[in-house]
Amino acid sequence: MAAMASAAQLGSLRRAAGHNLLSTAGVVLVAAFVACALFAPWIAPRNPAHIDLPVRLMGPSALHWFGTDELGRDILSRVIYGARISMLVGGCVVAASLTLGLIFGSIAGYYGGMTDRLLNVIVMNAFMSFPGILLAIAFVAFLGPGIFNLIFALSLGGWVGYARLVRAQVLAVREREFVEAARALGASDVRIVVGHIWPNIIQPIIVQAAIGMAGAILAEATMSFLGLGVPPPTASWGTMLNDARSHLFDAPHLVLFPAAAVMLAVLSFNFIGDGLRDYLDPRSRIEVGL
Numbered sequence: 001m002a003a004m005a006s007a008a009q010l011g012s013l014r015r016a017a018g019h020n021l022l023s024t025a026g027v028v029l030v031a032a033f034v035a036c037a038l039f040a041p042w043i044a045p046r047n048p049a050h051i052d053l054p055v056r057l058m059g060p061s062a063l064h065w066f067g068t069d070e071l072g073r074d075i076l077s078r079v080i081y082g083a084r085i086s087m088l089v090g091g092c093v094v095a096a097s098l099t100l101g102l103i104f105g106s107i108a109g110y111y112g113g114m115t116d117r118l119l120n121v122i123v124m125n126a127f128m129s130f131p132g133i134l135l136a137i138a139f140v141a142f143l144g145p146g147i148f149n150l151i152f153a154l155s156l157g158g159w160v161g162y163a164r165l166v167r168a169q170v171l172a173v174r175e176r177e178f179v180e181a182a183r184a185l186g187a188s189d190v191r192i193v194v195g196h197i198w199p200n201i202i203q204p205i206i207v208q209a210a211i212g213m214a215g216a217i218l219a220e221a222t223m224s225f226l227g228l229g230v231p232p233p234t235a236s237w238g239t240m241l242n243d244a245r246s247h248l249f250d251a252p253h254l255v256l257f258p259a260a261a262v263m264l265a266v267l268s269f270n271f272i273g274d275g276l277r278d279y280l281d282p283r284s285r286i287e288v289g290l
Helices: 002-019 021-038 075-111 113-128 132-143 147-173 177-184 189-225 237-243 253-280 282-287
Strands: none
Touching: 021 075, 021 253, 075 113, 075 147, 075 189, 075 237, 075 253, 113 147, 132 147, 132 189, 147 189, 177 189, 189 237, 189 253, 237 253
């Protein structure tokens, strides 16, 4: 029976991939970026920090497929290594934001009353009153640039969206029959929330996490572009764009390739989020015959 269920799920996924080519392309692109992040030392043709001034600002060629920057560093190698920073920061920010959102959103939605007012009206609204990117800039400027400070700053402004989503979902299911039955059997609040409520609200949260990855990657690139990301000479797409500003017209390839990497990464996660939303929504699956 388990094998038949797995085969049915696999067939459903194949049909969904056939109906949503954009999400399939997103999965392929994300897999490529993850492969670059994991195997960068073996994939990159050169050391991304190696300086070779005689070939500085060289355009794309057989020797340097993406050209070189103002210090003669290979852009292809730096783009590949930049995937490490983007995937690491994006994954950690989403994981931290999702964890905080699940905790605070579940507490606010499950207990309601004064607890809900305190967390939702005061705490969440206080964080939402500040633009997330400005809050991150302020914290990184105070703490200093660095990858861990960057992750902390972006997570600090990103958890509220997850918390509000979780709160709304918990409010919708906390009075359902299976929750009342678990409560009548003497289950603890933690067991009810983790074991009974979370599995029934996980679908929209997964979609939000996929779309949140796109936002986190874009935020990391923005912070690095402003000089508040990882310090040089670590390769980062945002840092590469910042370094390319002064050569926008005489060496446009310095902007083209890191900008294309950011665009493809953001688009791929957005495509995956849209595909997951359609696949996990029963009404959408009925419409396309899944």
